[in-house]
Amino acid sequence: MKKLSTILFLLFAFFIAQAQVKEPVKWTSKIEKKSNTEFVLVFNATIENDWHMYSQFSDENGAIPLEVVFNNNKGNYTPVGKAAESKTEKAFNETFGVTETFWSHTAQLRQTVKITNPANEVVQVSLNYQVCKEVCIQGENLFEFNINKLTAKEVKNFTEIKTATVAKPETTEVKADTATTVVDTAKAAVAPSTDNNTSTAEPVTKSTKEKEGDIDPWNIFLGTLLAGIFVTFTPCVFPMIPMTVSFFIKQNTSKAKGKFNAVFYGICIIAIYVLLSLPFHIFEGLDGNIFADISTNVYLNIFFFLVFVIFSISFFGAFEITIPSSLANKADNASNLGGLAGIFFMALTLIIVSFSCTGPALGLVFGTVLSSDGGATLVSLAMFGFGLGLAMPFMVFALFPSLMANLPKSGGWLNTVKVVFGFIELALAFKFLSNADLVLQLHLLEREVFLGIWIAIFAVLALYLFGKFSMPHDSPVPFLSVGRMLLGVLAFAFTVYLVPGLWGAPLKLLSGITPPLNYSESPFGFGGSGAAPVASTEKLPDGAKVAVHGIVAFEDYDKGLAYAKTVKKPVLLDFTGRACVNCRKMEEGVWVDPEVLTILKNDVVLISLYGDEQIDLPENEQFISKYSGRKITTVGKKWSDFQLGKYNSNARPYYVLMGLDEKNLNEPVAYTPDIQEYLKWLQQGVANFK
Structure with missing residues (x-):
């Protein structure tokens, strides 16, 4: 029990983040009366040094422009044009190939609204914005203005999505005829926006040992490799790929040296993830049955259920989970050492600051492998696969920079990827809860209940992909892309596949994931004959x-x-x-x-x-x-x-x-x-x- 408690503590410390990166933009607000029906909403921002917040009019192909969202305007008030902005700065971003418009130090927005419903007293406005330094943060602040009292109350900064960079970007002044502008030159490594139940005990014969290996390490490796590649298409990782590659290639006079450093950066990412698996080899050495205990431990399965639910809610946009910013700052400072050691700490910084996107995927890897009783070797193999998947884009684009021209532009689709991942995490969470229910034989999550939950989850996912509703951080979807439509069809088809399981269909694609056929309210399915598998006249032997x-x-x-x-x-x-x-x-x-x-x-x-x-x-x-x-x-x-x-x-x-x-x-x-x-x-x- 003591060993298990130690493992639980380590896992809990690893999965549940304890702090958030501080908000670099501080807001105040007020309301000014223009006439009996018109009011001016004033938003003042103080931006910390070296941070930039992007204007409503910044090119959408670069950093995300600021957006003013009117929450309760329908039937109550009408915005008069776009919000007027204080003086902004402009600079060309070589990485994205666009001119960006932004503020440094301070910013002000003045939005005029016309009241159409005299009975309404409150105007609610949200500001969605992105602010960047070595970390890009997509913030959302909600404001309430009471037009009768002529005061403004800032409600609270209720969410914040980080898109992180690995090393400090250099800020250079670019001389222009009319003004001096500031631009991040992206000389930073940026963190892009991203059952098998066999044992490791030695069997009786050689042929038996081969059978016990049928958890198939290749399946584990390929599955975790895909998970690592998948998280590169999340908001925390994807935008950092071109910036990081450009940093390594441009900082060296020799292209060969730059490519070597970029590949070494990828190797460091892989090595760090593999190092995270080393404690499990120690645990296995202390107790050969530790993984068998973990895979069937009721409390650990419930723990994984809770972790996956928390991660899925985070991916839906309710809150942000990050590793303490102090760790990121220490790793970032160490990256200034230069040489190979500096590159190693740049890779470590990437892993830390992108945790809000990679953490849930990493939790999926750990949870799946640990619950499989596959042993410490498979944990290391899984971490190697995940690290390789995450590092591959950095290494491939460093070796073949011309391919970066084919990369899609960052945009709202990155948040869609996170939300889809959230639905998948939520579905898999119930697998761990099912494990606990099966071990305890409580019959609380029998086959029909489990399938009902999965049908609901994937049906809602299909509706989301078809654009029937949106999540908090989604961008407007004027039309469905081909990829989103096809993914929606796949989610809907999977939902349809699950439905016959309620009537006793075996669902062989999900063997071992769903509760067994005989662990059911109606073992022969709804509407089945209910005939006993053994003739009623036949008495079962004792026991x-x-x-x-x-x-x-x-x-x-x-x-x-x-x-x-x-x-x-x-x-x-x-x-x-x-x-x-x-x-x-x-x-x-x-x-x-x-x-x-x-x-x-x-x-x-x-x-x-x-x-x-x-x-x-x-x-x-x-x-x-x-x-x-x-x-x-x-x-x-x-x-x-x-x-x-x-x-x-x-x-x-x-x-x-x-x-x-x-x-x-x-x-x-x-x-x-x-x-x-x-x-x-x-x-x-x-x-x-x-």
């Missing part, structure tokens, strides 16, 4: 129960073995888990095969031993394991200890065919998704018994 697909199974070794001796059939030991993904994949993808199912129903006695069963053992049956030295207090720990002691494995699933003398009829196997291979193994064992 037996009806399992998936109507198979009669035992969950106690002694009772199952005693029955097998009575009917003179071989025993199939099924070491499994309530929250084991690969176990469900075997049951729903392999056991459903007619030939396999016939053997399981007629030719063997199935004994399913759940390694994550949370039922407490009677005090007189509790004992100290001679294999692990731990006190065995639950039924699940008893069967895990039995498996480890007798078969030198803690893989789940793990299948053993044995005779009535309790000797193996053939080699045990772990996860075997190939139907013919598993069928051949069953047939061989039954033939050896006969």
Whole structure:
């Protein structure tokens, strides 16, 4: 428990950010009466040194222009033209190839409104703006003006989205005929806007070890690689790609040196993420069963559920999660060292300041791999894949700068990517809650309830993509892009695919993710015949129960073995888990095969031993394991200890065919998704018994 508490603390400290980057723009406001029906709303901004806030009239292909939003104007008042602005500055941004208009130090907006509803007393206006230094922040401030009292009350800065840069951009003065203007030259590395349940225990034979590796490291690597690439298309990461590449290429007289530095920058990103996995190797060395415990731990699954819900709400725009700004500042200062060490700290700064976008994706990586009982090696592989995916655009565009001309311009679509990711995180959150419910056998989140939640989530996602509603930080969508429309169709099609699951459809694409078919309010689906899988006249043996697909199974070794001796059939030991993904994949993808199912129903006695069963053992049956030295207090720990002691494995699933003398009829196997291979193994064992 102490080790688990340590892990929980580390994960909590890593996932939940504790502070926000300070707001570099301070606002005050007031209202001036122009006539009985016209009023002037005045907004004054004080901008910290070296920061720039962009005008309403700045080119939209560069930084995001300021926007004045009238929240309650319909039927109450009418804005008279656009807000008048105080003196602005202009400068050409080489990175985006546009002239930007912005303020330094101070800014003022004066917006005239005409009252059309005398009964209305309050005017609500939001200012959406972007302010940049080494970090770009998209702020949103809400103001309330009481036209009767002629005072203005600034409500509160309720959200702030960071788009971060890695190193301090140089500010240079550009001499013009009429005025001196200031421009960020982008000489900074900018942070762009961005179940497998097998064990690592050594098995009995070489062939078994290969089976236990069937969590397939390639799937883990490719999945996390895609996650890393995906987060590069978020507001915290994407805009930084051209700036960072330009910084490395332009700061060196030699292009080859610049390219080398940019590639080394990418390698540092990968290395930092891999280093984050090292503590898990220490945990695994202290306790070989630690990942098996993590993957089925009720409290940890609930913890991941809460983390994913928080991250999804953050992606929807309710609030911002960041790592403490002091860490970013220290890493940023260290990046000024120069040389390779400076580049390393620039990469570290990128990872810290882009956490608001990469954190949820990283949480998804950690949560998925830890819940798979894949061991520390797979955690490192996952972190390598994620880091490589995040670093690839920086390295590729550094090697081939001409490709940057094909990059899409930053815009509102970046926030759409975040929102879509938020929906996905919310859906996956319920997978962790389902794991906890399955382990405890509470039947609170049965198959129909789970599917109902997912159907609702992906239906709302489809409506969002089709433009039926917008989220807080979305830009207006005058028309649907082809990509957004196709993604909406995909979300809608997936929703339609889920619906038949309510009526008992197996949904094989989601095997192991949804609760099993027999963990349901109506195991045969709504409107099903409800016929019992075992004839009503047939009495179940003592200690037996009806399992998936109507198979009669035992969950106690002694009772199952005693029955097998009575009917003179071989025993199939099924070491499994309530929250084991690969176990469900075997049951729903392999056991459903007619030939396999016939053997399981007629030719063997199935004994399913759940390694994550949370039922407490009677005090007189509790004992100290001679294999692990731990006190065995639950039924699940008893069967895990039995498996480890007798078969030198803690893989789940793990299948053993044995005779009535309790000797193996053939080699045990772990996860075997190939139907013919598993069928051949069953047939061989039954033939050896006969």
